[in-house]
Each structure stands twice: as structure tokens, then as C-alpha cells.
Amino acid sequence: METELPASSTAPSASRKKRGEGHTRRDEILLAAKTLFLEEGYDAATIRKIADRVGVSAPTLYLYFQDKEAIMLALCDQTFGRLIERIAKIEKTVTDPLERICRFGDAYARFGLEHPDEYRLVFIGNNIPEAVRKVGHRMPIDDPTRPGVGGALVFSRLVAMLSQLEASGVKLNYPPDTCAELCWMGIHGVVAALIMKPDFPWSNRETLIQGMQDIVINGILSRA
Amino acid sequence: METELPASSTAPSASRKKRGEGHTRRDEILLAAKTLFLEEGYDAATIRKIADRVGVSAPTLYLYFQDKEAIMLALCDQTFGRLIERIAKIEKTVTDPLERICRFGDAYARFGLEHPDEYRLVFIGNNIPEAVRKVGHRMPIDDPTRPGVGGALVFSRLVAMLSQLEASGVKLNYPPDTCAELCWMGIHGVVAALIMKPDFPWSNRETLIQGMQDIVINGILSRA
DNA sequence: CAAATAACTTATCAACGTTAAGTTATCACC
DNA sequence: GGTGATAACTTAACGTTGATAAGTTATTTG
Structure with missing residues (x-):
């Protein structure tokens, strides 16, 4: 009667979890x-x-x-969590507003290139569901535990940094929101290109990252 | 016996095509x-x-x-053909090298936003066949009729424009190749962001496009 | 021991891209 | 004006997909 042999054949067949686990x-x-x-x-x-x-x-x-998408969203939160930690550390250790933003861009680009697959999962990719594509929205962080707001937190920190920079007396060419978007888009462009076309004979990586950083920073600072 | 009433009910039921059509x-x-x-x-x-x-x-x-993707690729070729035409027109009508590059960026960004699906498939997609994934490589445009090489042609025009700009006596902060990469990455960053996160409350589109254009151009030109 | 219920499975659904196999309509030719 | 080749098209179905309903175990609690 095959009383009990716990799936001795091929299946992984993890054992049933106990009540609270x-x-x-x-x-x-x-x-x-x-x-x-x-x-x-x-x-x-x-x-x-x-x-x-x-x-x-x-x-x-x-x-x-709830569905496949919810699994994806949970993973996005994990990944963003690590990036948020790094940024929080920068905000604690670096005081100069401009230096902060440079460090932010550097950390962001480095994070993306160190975790290309996860970055691709969240920011690139043509077949991911609607809610995942919305990761990164800044407005409705009504419920910080809701899946998918990690990116919003990251972006909101950049906006905050730029507001602080403006508050410190530095004149910007655009509102802080727009500056943040332009900064992010520039760095994201570099990261996305390097990740998506790794075989392309790009110029030196550090040159591109540093170059885009210089370009964007100089571009948003009002020329004295 | 319902001899013949040619689908008079609901179905569109296009008439069968004749032999050669x-x-x-x-x-x-x-x-x-x-x-x-x-x-x-x-x-x-x-x-x-x-x-x-x-x-x-x-x-x-x-x-x-052959499959669903082939339909999309055929549409991409149609669409990219129009972009190449636009760029060719710019190269013919605009003589000033710097102006050319500005017009290029504008046409490129506008094209991407007007055709988000085609743009995504060619420049952002990660699940697409080999032939399309390598689009954007400047080196091997071996077969111009192969689906998806439109992007390569486009990028090669940008490199040419920057070389001409340098040849015209303008000093650049980086080699023309690197400049082209940074230009493209910046504009691509804007387009990709707007396409991939269309629901994000971005700043004004025109501001972002024009802003990135200004930033990148200024960042590339050696400050006199 | 027995009721409650967390943890899990089997059977099934509709929709998807795609293929196989058969059917009709049109054309070239005798 | 028939006849055969074949372009143009359809019906039926396959294998997967994400997802649901309903039933089954195993554990915990009273």
C-alpha cells in the first residue's frame, strides 16, 4: 500500500512546514x-x-x-533595501551637500553594475508587469511596508539632497525635482547601457561614470 | 443549406485575397x-x-x-526607417556641426517617445533574439537589410557628427567616441525613463529633453 | 481523543503562442 | 470548359502559462 517513503524518487519534495513556520x-x-x-x-x-x-x-x-507579480515586488524590496542602506550611510557620514550627491551617484552606479541582473529586473526589461514598472514612484509612500516603494525612497533621498544643496545657497538651473530626475536619468543611462550591451566596445567604464557625473553636476549648477 | 451569405453577422471576415495579392x-x-x-x-x-x-x-x-516577434520586428524596421530618414534630412539641411547634434538629439528623443514599443524592443528589451540584441553596435553592419540594424546606423551617424564637430575646430572634453556614448546615454536615459515609467510624475517632458540636451552638450564642449 | 485549522495537493480553468491537417478559391494550361 | 496545381485560408488541437476551487493531510490546542 506504499505506506510511507517520503518521495524517495526524483522530486525535491520539501517536508511540510510545521504550524507557525x-x-x-x-x-x-x-x-x-x-x-x-x-x-x-x-x-x-x-x-x-x-x-x-x-x-x-x-x-x-x-x-x-497573491500572484506572480507579488513575488517580484517582494524581491524588488529586498534589492532596494540594500541600496537604501548604502545611501543612508552616505547621508550619515558625508555632510557637504554637493559631496553627498556625488557619492550618491557613485554608489548608485556602482550598485547597479555590481548587481546587473537585479538592476535589470527592476529598471530594465520589457515584460515586467505594471506594478513593477511603477517601482520608483516618489509620490505615494503612504504605506512604507507596501511592496515596491523601495525605489521611491531612493529617489526621494536624491530629491532631498538636491533640496538641501539649494537650501545651502547653491543656485540650481532647475527645480530640485527636475534636477533629481536629470541626475538619475543620466546615471541610469550609463548603467543601463553598460548592462544591456556588455559586448559593445564602450569607452572606459570609470571614465563614463565619472564623465556623466561631472556633466550632470555641472549641468544643474548655475554657472557662477 | 446556407448556400452563401458572406458572414453577414458580426465577424469582420475580410474577403479572401486573390492569387498574387x-x-x-x-x-x-x-x-x-x-x-x-x-x-x-x-x-x-x-x-x-x-x-x-x-x-x-x-x-x-x-x-x-514566422512568429509574433517577426511582426514587431517588421514594424520596427518601418519605424526606424523613418528615424533614419529624419536624421538624413537633418544632415542634408543643417550645416553647422553643433546645430546638427542638437537636432539629432531632439529628433532621437522625439522619435523614441512617439514609438515607445519599437524603442523598447530595440534599445531596452532583454528577452529578444540575438539579431536584435546586438543592435546599437557600431562595428558590424554587415547586412543592412537584416531586421533591427536601424539602431546601429543611427548611432554611427552620431559618432560621425561628433567627429565632424571636432574636425571643425571645436575642442571636446573627451574623444569623439566617448562623447557620442555620453550623449547617447544621456538622451537614452531620458527616453528610457519616460517610456519605462510612464506613470511616474515626471517634470515636463520638453524641459527634461531640452535640459538633458543642454547638459550633455555643455559637458562635452571644452569650456573656453 | 477531537475539533480547528495551517499547510499542501489534485484537478481544472481560460487564454496564450503555435502547429498540423484539412478545405476552398483562383489561376495556368490543354 | 474541364483539370490539376497551389495560394489562401480554416478548424481543431497541442503544450504552456497564470490562476482558482475543492479536497486532503498533518499539527496544534482544548
């Missing part, structure tokens, strides 16, 4: 999903593949996440 | 696909919807295109 399974799903997303991209990483890697059935994922 | 149907498909892509985006514009709009069955599309 659902979050463990949730973390397992996130880890598997992250790996698969980075290995194969959002579309190719199907619910069934993720479930297989965890060792459970596909519908089990829906016990822990 | 398959290309007519092909154009109809392209038009319907373009409309639907722009109305609902690449994913939401399903094969069945396109076929419905044309008035034929879904598999009929596969008589004219």
Missing part, C-alpha cells in the same frame, strides 16, 4: 524565485518552475503571495 | 498589429486579437510572419 517557506520561495528570475528572466521563470525548485506544488505559492 | 494581407496585418500594439502594448495585443481585427483566423498570421 510558514514564513520559512515564504523565504524559500523568494530565494528560488530570485535565482530563477536572474537565471532565465521574469517570463521564463514560471510558477511551476519556482514551485519545483522549492519542492512544492504550484498552487502552494499562492498561499504566500 | 498576399502582400496586401500582409500589410493589413502589419497595420492592425501596429494599432493594437500602440493601443494595448505588446503583450496585450494577442495574435487572436490582431487576427480578429484583420478579419481572418489566428493561424493565418503565420502564413505571413
